[in-house]
Amino acid sequence: MPSLVESLQELERDLRYTPVRIAAHSDIPFAVFRYSPSEEFSLRKHLRLLAINLEKDCSRSVHFISLARIAWETAERYGLDDLFRTEKLRGFDAAQRHLGQLLSSEDFKPAEQSILVKLASLDPDRDCAFLVRAGGFAPAILRTSTLLGALENRTRVPIVLFYPGHLEYGTDLRFYDLPSQGGLGAYSYRVKIYGGGA
Template sequence: MSSLESTFELLRSQLKGTDALNPAKSDPVFYFIHAPEETLELKQKLPLWAAKLRQDDLQVQTASMAELAWKIIDQSGRWESWLEAEPDAEPTEINSAMRDVLRGDDGLIGEVAALVSEPVENRVLFLTDTGLLHPYFRVRTLESGLHDRVKVPMVIFYPGKRSGQYGLKFLGFYSVDGNYRSTLVGGTA
């Protein structure tokens, strides 16, 4: 069994557990940790995994972080001005402007909160394309911003490496962030 398949089976068993939505526990957030080079293979497996979860009476809703980010950027009305400024601007200036839009009040946290803040029986949210948030948004920022608002199990497909019990290394090249408190599934410790 491939590492992706074994990680999925571990996730599946945790989602079937009675504690996935236990109010006495932390938010039902799961990080599915995989090597960045496995992203394409993982995306190809998502429909099969959703079908397997349907056999467990769970309905999967999938949201692409890349699509949510583009929606927010489009709604900001700033894209055309960024394109005009790009030839003369430093890349850090453009990146900073995009980062501000994604982190704003109506940014990524708000978009994801709309998907998870109301309890929907037997639903699981898959968040894909998190690697495409680099360098604009750190995934842990999402978890922190959603604290105590996640009412449906949320699986964040995380391209990176595991480091110890609570540490993750985004895309395998960022330094280890040891402040993750949600359930980490897969990866190498």
């Protein structure tokens, strides 16, 4: 399996092309960058350097979108007190399901809508988005595969989801290396995965 630096170099090469070469289809301009959860802080440092290099060398702007921030802003918008009360009365799993429903329900502001708002002013030929801090959805608030599915055919801006976890086989990933109990097992992506091995 390639190292973090080797995988980032591969991603950088693909982002330097116009159009970028991270995806096979323009209606799904997404890729997943898998990394070990223990590499989180090293990854953050490398991503900032990658963004600087792309801006300097090929005028491609990288826009960071924190999934943890989206989760937190959603919790604040719809009432932290309600969320805390749910956890106190019905337990952590119920509170987690409640926040997941807020992040996925059309009755509220789903996570993909928050992302689309941030992408609206971007130029697909000059900009790209990095979805970072996916740990904000752990352990099972919202599946990142569901999030990418909800973005299909809704943007042409290239998106790279930075995924802390483990490659199971093929394109199946295990979020944060969590056990498969309770539906937290591996799930499959239909996009290119960097850091996934040969």
